[in-house]
Amino acid sequence: MNHTGEGFQEHDEHEKNQEQKEGQSAGVWQQVKEKLSEYLSPDAFSRWFSHAELVTESSEPGVIRVQSDMQQIWIETNYLIELRAAFAEGAGIHCSPKVVVAGQEELVCEDRLPQQQVARGARQAGQGKVKVAVAAEATGVKDEAFERKLKRLGINPEFDFESFVVGDNSQFAHAACAAVASQEGRSFNPLFIHGRAGLGKTHLMSAVAQKYLATNPKAKVVFLTAEHFANEFIEAVRKGSLDTFRKSYRSADVMLIDDIQFLAGKERTQDEFFHTFSTLLNSQTQVIITCDRPAPEIQTLEPRLISRFESGLTVELQPPGFETRVAILRRKMIQWKVELDNSVVVHIANLIKSNVRRLEGALTRVASYSFLSSESMTVERVDELLRDLVRDENSQQITVDQIQKVVSEYYDLSLADMSSRRRPASIAFPRQIAMYLTRQLTKLSLVEIGDAFGRRDHGTVIHACKKVKNDMDSSPEVKASVEKLVSALQR
Numbered sequence: 001m002n003h004t005g006e007g008f009q010e011h012d013e014h015e016k017n018q019e020q021k022e023g024q025s026a027g028v029w030q031q032v033k034e035k036l037s038e039y040l041s042p043d044a045f046s047r048w049f050s051h052a053e054l055v056t057e058s059s060e061p062g063v064i065r066v067q068s069d070m071q072q073i074w075i076e077t078n079y080l081i082e083l084r085a086a087f088a089e090g091a092g093i094h095c096s097p098k099v100v101v102a103g104q105e106e107l108v109c110e111d112r113l114p115q116q117q118v119a120r121g122a123r124q125a126g127q128g129k130v131k132v133a134v135a136a137e138a139t140g141v142k143d144e145a146f147e148r149k150l151k152r153l154g155i156n157p158e159f160d161f162e163s164f165v166v167g168d169n170s171q172f173a174h175a176a177c178a179a180v181a182s183q184e185g186r187s188f189n190p191l192f193i194h195g196r197a198g199l200g201k202t203h204l205m206s207a208v209a210q211k212y213l214a215t216n217p218k219a220k221v222v223f224l225t226a227e228h229f230a231n232e233f234i235e236a237v238r239k240g241s242l243d244t245f246r247k248s249y250r251s252a253d254v255m256l257i258d259d260i261q262f263l264a265g266k267e268r269t270q271d272e273f274f275h276t277f278s279t280l281l282n283s284q285t286q287v288i289i290t291c292d293r294p295a296p297e298i299q300t301l302e303p304r305l306i307s308r309f310e311s312g313l314t315v316e317l318q319p320p321g322f323e324t325r326v327a328i329l330r331r332k333m334i335q336w337k338v339e340l341d342n343s344v345v346v347h348i349a350n351l352i353k354s355n356v357r358r359l360e361g362a363l364t365r366v367a368s369y370s371f372l373s374s375e376s377m378t379v380e381r382v383d384e385l386l387r388d389l390v391r392d393e394n395s396q397q398i399t400v401d402q403i404q405k406v407v408s409e410y411y412d413l414s415l416a417d418m419s420s421r422r423r424p425a426s427i428a429f430p431r432q433i434a435m436y437l438t439r440q441l442t443k444l445s446l447v448e449i450g451d452a453f454g455r456r457d458h459g460t461v462i463h464a465c466k467k468v469k470n471d472m473d474s475s476p477e478v479k480a481s482v483e484k485l486v487s488a489l490q491r
Contacts (some may be wrong), residue, residue: 028091029054032083035090039082039330041323048075055100062087062095065102072099073178078166085334150210153223159206165331167324170200173315177204180286181211188313190277190287194294195317198355201290204317205256208288212254222252226262230269237268250279256288260309265300265451274305281308293401299419299452320356325349328356329363338367340377347379351390358393362386398441398489400452406488407434410481419454432464437485439465 032054037045048071055063064083066072075083076099083097147157161181166174173193180188193201209223229249236245249255263270280287291298294316295309320328326349333340348366352359365385370377383390404418411430418431431453438449439461446458453461472479 026054028093031090032086033090035086036082039086039327039334040079041327043323044327048079060095060098061093062097064097064099066099067102072101075099078162078164080162081331081334146214149213153209153221155206155209155223156202157210159203160210161207163331163335164200164203164207165320165324165328167320167327169318169320169324170204173200173204173317176313176315177208177288178211180288181208183212183215189281189284190289190309190312192289192291192295192309192312192314193317194291194314196292196319196355198357199317199319200356201317202258205258205288205290209254209256216253219253220251222249222255224256225258226260226273229257229273230262230266233269233272246276249276252280252285254286254288255280258290260289260291261293261298261301263301263305264298267302270302270305274302274308277305277308287312297401297405297415299401300455319354320359322349325353325359328359332360332363333367336367338363338370340366340370343379344377344382347382348386351382351386352393354393358389362389365389400438400442400444400449402489403434403437403441404452406485407431407437410485410488419452421454432468433482433485435461435464436468437482437489441486441489 033049036049040049051067052071052075053065055065062083064075066075080097084095087093087095087097150157161174161178164170164174173195176188176191177193180191193204195201206223209221212219213221232245236242263273277287289309294314295301295306298306326345329345329349332338333345344366348359348362352362366377366382369381369385375381404415407413407430408415408418411426413427413430417427418434420427422428435449435453438444438452439446442449444452446461449461450456450458468478468482472482
């Protein structure tokens with residue numbers, strides 16, 4: 001018998017099957033990429049997927065090969081939802097996509113941590129393969145027990161890194177949070193995240209908590225708002241249980257506290273939080289804080305707390321740009337299985353610019369109407385549905401903090417002068433103008449305005465408003481200055 005001939009035949013058959021398999025994979029990957037390009041901006045698609053390939057030798061569908069650890073981490077953190085949808089809608093394949101770096105394909109297995117962790121473990125151990133335990137977040141699917149644990153801690157299970165859309169407005173904050181969550185950002189302590197409401201501060205903080213708990217199931221993670229801390233402190237004082245209160249917070253492995261601006265003006269609570277905060281930092285416990293403004297702009301906050309907040313890393317979340325807003329809408333449409341014409345999506349993104357929460361609310365309204373009605377959604381119909389949201393969008397409420405900041409910059413003063421007890425004319429008159437503008441442009445009461453300007457009484461506010469009004473009537477220069485300030489605040 002000619003065994004050699006049979007061997008050649010088997011070899012040829014194997015090569016033919018392999019070529020056929022590679023051809024099929026190339027077709028699948030082309031279909032996936034075409035659908036993926038609809039979900040992402042041209043820049044994001046080109047940057048992260050132009051050189052990515054489908055791994056043909058893997059027995060699992062949806063294994064993507066990239067060229068660097070950075071590509072792998074970024075795709076796994078930001079684009080798994082889009083990849084999953086692209087496989088399902090573009091190629092009819094329902095899978096949980098995985099991303100591997102070229103040369104590490106043998107690490108693809110059912111039970112694995114995210115690839116960068118496995119690869120790092122392999123290099124450190126000097127082995128080709130590593131056996132690891134499955135973390136709850138490794139597969140992108142949270143089990144019910146993990147979700148219940150998150151909810152008990154006050155963490156929204158939907159607020160993870162995978163569901164956060166990264167743009168130029170949030171790239172630095174997202175990177176810092178990802179580093180802290182992977183425990184590679186130990187020098188970022190405390191991490192102070194600030195930005196206006198609805199931009200994703202709580203989302204990022206929740207994502208850090210989830211990631212940390214997924215890899216450290218026994219860790220004590222304390223996740224709360226500053227208001228909750230204040231209320232518990234008051235209750236502990238009333239019941240005489242301060243020792244228990246302190247122990248519950250000062251023994252944390254990670255502490256995440258939302259809306260720290262709530263502590264403004266609460267002297268005893270600030271003092272208690274300062275000592276808790278200091279204890280945690282001294283024990284190298286990671287602390288993450290969110291706020292609606294930079295720490296120095298929190299009125300009546302103790303300087304020692306501001307100094308502590310600024311001793312770590314401070315990052316800011318800005319309102320999302322147009323491309324990011326479109327990406328957010330498209331991601332939500334994938335999650336909610338909603339289909340809208342591209343012109344409608346672009347129109348919503350152009351109408352709602354201030355924050356992510358309002359943008360998602362607008363999409364919810366449009367998607368609900370589209371589902372319940374039989375008519376096709378048009379740009380004109382979107383204008384009707386979102387009329388009140390657009391009106392609110394175009395008349396954003398002006399805050400006393402914004403007024404104080406604009407007036408301080410206009411008169412070249414420090415923000416602290418707005419609430420100080422100093423009374424030279426160069427400070428007192430701009431402060432009076434700021435009080436006048438606050439009375440005119442906000443809904444704050446006289447008492448609330450007085451509190452915002454260094455706890456002055458309402459009579460001082462009335463006097464300031466009358467003086468500025470009289471000066472505007474008698475001095476064209478003063479009138480012109482006030483009008484300039486109003487114009488700057490209403491832009």
